[in-house]
Amino acid sequence: MRRFALLLIFPLLLALAACGADMGEKEQVERPLPPAPPSAEELYAAELIAEMTLDEKVGQLFLCRCPQVNSLSDITTYHLGGYVLFGRDFAGRTPAELQQVLADYQAEAKLPLIIATDEEGGGVVRASAYKQYREQPFASPQRVYAEGGFAAIAADAAEKAQLLLGLGINVNLSPVADVSAESSYMGGRSFSDDADLTGEFVRTVVGEYEAAGLGAVLKHFPGYGDNVDTHESAATDTADWEDYLNLHLQPFIAGIEAGADAVLIAHNTVTCMDEQNPASLSQAVHMLLREGLDFDGVIICDDLKMDAIEEHYSIEEAAVQAILSGNDMLCCSDYHRQIPAVIEAVYQGRIAEARLDESVQRVLLWKMQLGLIEVPQK
Numbered sequence: 001m002r003r004f005a006l007l008l009i010f011p012l013l014l015a016l017a018a019c020g021a022d023m024g025e026k027e028q029v030e031r032p033l034p035p036a037p038p039s040a041e042e043l044y045a046a047e048l049i050a051e052m053t054l055d056e057k058v059g060q061l062f063l064c065r066c067p068q069v070n071s072l073s074d075i076t077t078y079h080l081g082g083y084v085l086f087g088r089d090f091a092g093r094t095p096a097e098l099q100q101v102l103a104d105y106q107a108e109a110k111l112p113l114i115i116a117t118d119e120e121g122g123g124v125v126r127a128s129a130y131k132q133y134r135e136q137p138f139a140s141p142q143r144v145y146a147e148g149g150f151a152a153i154a155a156d157a158a159e160k161a162q163l164l165l166g167l168g169i170n171v172n173l174s175p176v177a178d179v180s181a182e183s184s185y186m187g188g189r190s191f192s193d194d195a196d197l198t199g200e201f202v203r204t205v206v207g208e209y210e211a212a213g214l215g216a217v218l219k220h221f222p223g224y225g226d227n228v229d230t231h232e233s234a235a236t237d238t239a240d241w242e243d244y245l246n247l248h249l250q251p252f253i254a255g256i257e258a259g260a261d262a263v264l265i266a267h268n269t270v271t272c273m274d275e276q277n278p279a280s281l282s283q284a285v286h287m288l289l290r291e292g293l294d295f296d297g298v299i300i301c302d303d304l305k306m307d308a309i310e311e312h313y314s315i316e317e318a319a320v321q322a323i324l325s326g327n328d329m330l331c332c333s334d335y336h337r338q339i340p341a342v343i344e345a346v347y348q349g350r351i352a353e354a355r356l357d358e359s360v361q362r363v364l365l366w367k368m369q370l371g372l373i374e375v376p377q378k
Contacts, residue, residue, distance in 0.1 A: 057357070063081055063332075082113045084173070090126055095166075122139060175216065179194070179223060195248070195250040220266035244273075266279050281309070300329045319332065323356070
């Protein structure tokens with residue numbers, strides 16, 4: 001009930017935060033329960049963080065496009081949190097060869113890596129685009145559902161999990177939780193323009209991934225809607241709060257309740273939440289996800305190398321703002337420049353090291369949930 005109560009009053013909370021007012025009204029809605037004692041995982045994460053250097057902490061917050069050169073050495077040079085694999089990383093390699101490459105990456109890392117890809121099905125496939133991985137590319141979720149309903153969706157998700165985990169990939173950047181019209185940019189990737197149907201799709205996929213041990217990432221929060229491609233230009237969504245509350249947020253709520261590990265934030269500017277900043281760099285949008293939806297997992301900003309971001313921020317400043325806004329991991333290609341920029345921002349006092357620790361803890365807990373970091377028995 002807390003989640004829905006906070007969602008209903010979220011516009012009020014935004015107004016209070018914007019004017020610097022006392023947030024006491026929030027306490028009058030519902031008194032918080034005393035904090036639970038830390039779990040064994042949280043205690044171990046705190047131990048690991050206490051032993052980490054600043055450079056190591058910052059590196060853990062970067063989920064980087066796997067480079068074509070220095071991919072092995074950069075793991076230790078920059079203490080990376082993980083790599084995202086694209087089509088070029090699968091092309092020309094057999095499954096056995098890719099398994100060995102990824103095993104070498106993990107062996108090089110002081111802390112195990114998140115190894116992610118986008119295997120959505122339909123227009124966005126990575127491994128299954130190549131016959132050595134699957135005879136046919138995974139079909140779009142819409143087609144899978146049309147041919148076999150949610151039983152087929154569950155089987156499709158289970159097969160994706162089996163394929164990816166067998167290769168050494170531990171996170172799929174899916175499911176797409178957007179509610180979009182078929183004619184829009186995101187329409188071909190969205191499951192439906194119906195919020196309830198999309199929510200059931202998201203719940204089914206997350207359940208299958210979680211059962212298999214594959215990390216699930218809901219995208220693109222707070223809902224892409226019918227906006228233009230943010231790879232190529234800025235996008236402003238003027239839908240009102242009721243549309244977001246009753247339509248776009250519902251599949252994300254379903255995915256969080258199903259146990260999704262992470263949520264990826266879009267670059268759309270959603271005026272009913274923040275008129276000035278894209279969602280990925282908006283404290284208000286992150287507040288909605290944390291406070292309104294009670295999400296305590298990893299928040300990932302979409303790739304910062306998109307025109308919607310680069311029109312307004314330098315490569316370096318975008319990374320600093322992403323951390324300040326509340327992201328835990330940054331999808332990026334320019335980590336060679338962005339990691340030093342974040343480190344420098346800490347030295348300058350712009351980013352508090354305690355702020356880094358919050359995100360590093362969430363990243364480490366995610367890696368524990370995925371079985372990448374083993375918690376010692378005491």
